[in-house]
Amino acid sequence: MVIPAHPRVARLVVCLLASACLLAASGNPCRAGDVKAGRAKALICQACHGLDGLSKTPDAPNIAGQTEPYLITQLQAFKSGGRKNDAMSVVVPSLSDKDIEDLAAYFSAIEISIGKLPGQ
Incomplete structure (x- = not known):
């Protein structure tokens, strides 16, 4: 990696890298949406996917615990x-x-948690 010669730019690059490392280490994924607002809106999903995200009909997939980017894309x-x-x-x-x-x-x-695996 090439560090810019100007001290201000170099400091900015170091701060940005440090911020990125802290964010990655925090373990908290960045969320685009609001969980509370999503819960309220999820009432329209509950007939098929359930308010818990677990399928209530044979044709609906379980969506609880799927990644946010995946759900947005779908x-x-x-x-x-x-x-x-x-x-x-x-x-x-x-x-x-x-x-x-x-x-x-x-x-x-x-x-999502698994209570018991089959065969145990």
Whole structure:
């Protein structure tokens, strides 16, 4: 890595690198959305995905604990028509970009644990 010769620029580069390291070490993922707002909006999802993100119908996937970027990408794909599903085509068009981010933040924040593995 080349360090800029000007002391101010060099300090700025060091501060940015230190900030990035602290953020990475914090273990707290950056969230685009608001978890509380997502929980309120998730009421429209509960018939299929449940408020807990665990499928209530055979055709709906479990979405609890999925990563936020993945959920955002999938919701945007449904909204744009790149991904198709009859139920989602009814719900997603009314979602704003902020709603999508909030829902993704909420469902990704749900912690999943395994109680017992099969065969144990």
